[in-house]
Each structure stands twice: as structure tokens, then as C-alpha cells.
Amino acid sequence: MPNLDDVWDTFSNSVKDGAGELAQNLFQEWKDPAKEDASEFIEMTREKLPKWTKALAQGHLTKSEFNLLIRSLEGLAELNALKAKGLAKQKLEQFRVGLISLVVNAAVGAVGL
């Protein structure tokens, strides 16, 4: 008869180690595109705002066109945030599914099946 404590330790250590690694990989996969979107947005704002302000002053843009361009940047910022939020939930779902697989494999391994 196997010792319950030993089997439980083997099982919980396998799950803990695997879950930590899984979480780290998934977090990295989520963080990278979010950082890229934020950098792209900052770069775009830095480039576009002076260009649009100058065009407004020179009469290449009307006031309402200028305002719409500003709103388009606000819209883009919001779309970036919603994408990051959605991707985070996708990664959490991926983590949940991965954890189920880890638990099953760890349980099978712990009881030596």
C-alpha cells in the first residue's frame, strides 16, 4: 500500500512545478504583444501630433478633421486595451486547460500507473 503523504507530495510538487512554468510562459506570451502595441502607440502619437498640429495651422486640415484624428488615437488606445484584456483571458483559459492536463499526468505519475 503506498504512503498517502508521499504520493500526495509527488503529486503536488509535479503540479506546482508544472503550473509555475506554464504560467511563466503564458504570461510572457501575453506581455510581449501588449508591450509592442503600447510602444507603437507612443511612437505614433509622438510622430503624428506635431504633424497634425502643423497641418491644422497651415490649413491642410479643418478643425473638425483635426478633432477626428485626435479621437481616432483615443479609439486606438481603447482598442489596444481591449485586445490586451481579451488576450489575458485567452491565456487564463489556456492555463486552465494546461492545468487539467498537468493534474491528470501528475496523478497518474504519482500513483505509478
Next chain:
Amino acid sequence: MNLRRVPIRLIALFGLVFALLIGCDRLADPYSAEAYKQATSLKARSLALVAKGTESYSKHEQTADLLLIDAASAHEFAKGRGKEAAQSAAKQWAIIVDPDGGSLADFVNQWRKAPGGKMSKFFVEEFSSVLALQFDRIIELETGRKAAGNVEG
């Protein structure tokens, strides 16, 4: 090891942990080929319409109306997909169809009211670049589901 020798308490414990994980609601909605097709198609059609912004609005009114109806349809589709999509993809579409949202519907609204029904060439070029990125964010959210292996099945 013989399965019959594994304590029943241990099997019950594994079963409980497994059931707790399985019992959770799905945290993200699965990839939808239909949603991807809607987003890519509407991106191409929207950019084509914005490119016509230097021409008279009345000439393109029907195309604009049809495009806004299709974008509203994509918004409704996203709202009905599930809890997560309603909180992410549907909210993205809400920006696209908002007449003050700084996106497609806002553009059509301003174009309609523009002096002579025309937008400036400078504006059209600048707005196109931002609008393309806005649609990319919707498309990337959808392709993220596929990359995460979150596919219906």
C-alpha cells in the same frame, strides 16, 4: 502498481481536484472563423471607402450605409458569442460603429457634414493609417484565440 492497492481516499482527492478544474466556466470564447472573416473584410472595405473621402460624400453614400450596416452586424455577432467576447471583441466593435468613437462611423458622420461633402487629402491619408491599426487590433484579438489553441471542437 496495482490500481486496486491505491487508497480510495487518494483517488477521491485527485478526482476532486480534477472536477474543480473541469467545473470552471470557460474563461475565453473560442476562435471564430466567421468573426475573423468579418474583421478582415470590413477592414479592406473601410479603407477603400476612406480612400474615397476626397470625393463627394453623396457619390458614396450607399456604399457607406451598407458598410455601417455590416459593421453593426459584426458588433451584434460579437455580442452574442459569449461572455468574454462580449466584454472584449464586442466592445471593440462598439468603437468602430460609434458615431463619436474616432473610427469608421465617426468618419462617415464627419464626411457627411464636411464642406462640399469632401474631406482633405491630408486627413484621408492620416486617418487611414490609424483606422488600419484599429482594425488590426480586432483581427489580432481573434487570431490570438487560435494561437492559444482555443478553437471550437
